[in-house]
Amino acid sequence: MELRHLRYFVAVAEELHFGRAAERLHMAQPPLSHQIRQFEEELGVTLLHRSTRKVELTVAGAVYLERARSILQAVDAANRDATRAAAGEIGELSIGFTGSATYELLPGVTRILRAELPRVSLTVKGEMLTPAQVDGLRDGTLDIGLLRPPVHDPELTVHIVRTEPLIAALPEAHPLARNDAVRLADLRDEPFITYPSHFRSVVHDAVLDACREVGFRPRDVTEVSETSTLVTFIAAGLGVAVVPASVRRLEIPGAVYRPLAATTREVELALAFRAGDPDPLLQRVIARLHRFLGGPRPQRTRGDRH
Incomplete structure (x- = not known):
């Protein structure tokens, strides 16, 4: 049995006329009649009663018509889905967001992708430190990471999309909250709330570098993994923090944000994904994210942690 036999039979069964069915199928009537007879012989069932005046479905033919229609609809749907998948319009995708990007970018990214790719099953994971995102990209639980570089893994492509x-x-x-801006040196005696150390957070290292440049190292440090917890601790009066500017999007009563005076230290945000992955959905989303976020720029090759 071939799909064309199903299409031939459905056309004849719906038209109940070989001539009209042949016109609908853009073929001559004799070959169509021959194909239907051959089809019935293969099935061992009579599907159509033929006379000089009319064509009628048998009981078996009526049952077969419904099943044949369902099969053809399923095949047509599969063809459409395959075309959409090849165009990167359907599929599944998982995106990880670093802490500060969770609050600034996750809502916008999710809104854009759901509006433009409604048939994509999108999973978003917020508050992920860079090492956890790298692990997720390696093991396939993440397809795209919005993280803080540098990332030293030849299996991943990293594009810088913004600096803050x-x-x-x-x-x-x-x-100091009354000031329009704060000098980092004026925070030397304050308890600090920071992201995790031991090379788990690029921001942690950037903050320590900035403090070192103005002559001190925080002595009283509390480490937390989540940006929301960090800002909540600050709102509770447990310390101060130095964070990426995008954290300002997280508004918690009791915490305020001020620019740092005379400090040029910045951190980068990057898109990361598996190098050479040909998935058309992945490539489509990466291109869309670049239009939304900016970039791409390659990450720095030197070994500092910025």
Whole structure:
């Protein structure tokens, strides 16, 4: 049995006339009649009663018509889906977001992708540190990461999409919160709330580098993994923090943000994905994210942690 036999039979069964069915199928009537008889012989069932005046479905033919229609509809749907998949319009995709990008970018990215690719099953994972995203990209649980470079893995492609300054996050009641800007050196005696150390957070290292440049190293440090927890601790008066400017999107009563005066330290945000992955959906989403976020620029090749 071939799909064309099903299409021939459905055309004749719906038209109940070989001539009209042949016109619909853009073929001559004799070959169509021959194909239907051959089809019935192969099935061992009579599907159509023929006379000089009319064509009628048998009971078996009526049952077969419904099943044949369902099969052809399923095949047509599969063909459409295959075409859409090849164009990167359907499929599944998982995106990880670093802490600060969770609050600034996750809503916009999700809104754009759901509007433009409604048939894509999208999974988003926020508050992921760079090492966890790299692991996810390696093992396939993530397809795209929005993370803080550098990433030293030859199996991943990393594109810088934006650079942002560091800012101060302070309790609202802190004396320096009244200032338009804060000098980092004025925070030397403050307890610091930071992201994790031990090479788990690029921002942690950038903050320590910035403090070192103005002559101190924070002595009283509390480490937290999630940006929301970090800002909540600040709002509770447990310390101060230096964070990427995008953290300002996370508004928690009791915490305020101020620019850092005379400090040029910045951190980068990058798109990361498996190098050479040909998935058309992945490539389509990466191109769309570049239009939304900017870039691409290659990450720096030197070994510092920026």
